[in-house]
Amino acid sequence: MSVSLTKIIEEYIDNLLEENGGDAVSLRRKDLAERFGCVPSQINYVLRSRFAPENGFLVESQRGGHGYIRILQLSFNNCDEEIEHLSELVGSAITEQEARRLLVNLQNRDLISPRERLIIEISMRNQEDNGRTLFDVSPYRRDIMRADLLKKLLTGLALG
16 A cells, blocks of 8 residues: 655654644755655645645745745634634635535544534535425525534634
8 A cells, every 4th residue: 555645745744843843844845845756836735735724734935046834833822812713714604515624624633523523514514305405595695604603613612
């Protein structure tokens, strides 16, 4: 069974973060690409997919000849900061798939339990009955309502 290059790069960056105390690490995209024999866009993919805010990271980037990438692991000093972060992640509207992906990431970060994820996920579903949506609202309005409900549920869990 072979391990994907994406997974190898992710583990390398995770190890660097761990060696640096888990807070932050600065890298050069070009150096990483050379180290793993790939194009810089592969590094970009890893950063976007594995080190995104919903995964608990912030990536700062400076372009140019001496450009760097700084990966910071997000931590919160208090409950209000965590709630604000979650609210920003959800935004003003969210699709069912985006909500599911966010919930899985929150579970992976141990911010919610598997049971909490499942309960919230079920409440976020587009309810259908015989092919008809039970809520007679536009898909856009449904995404706004879903975002509002998701924020309320996550805030309740964070405060609980």
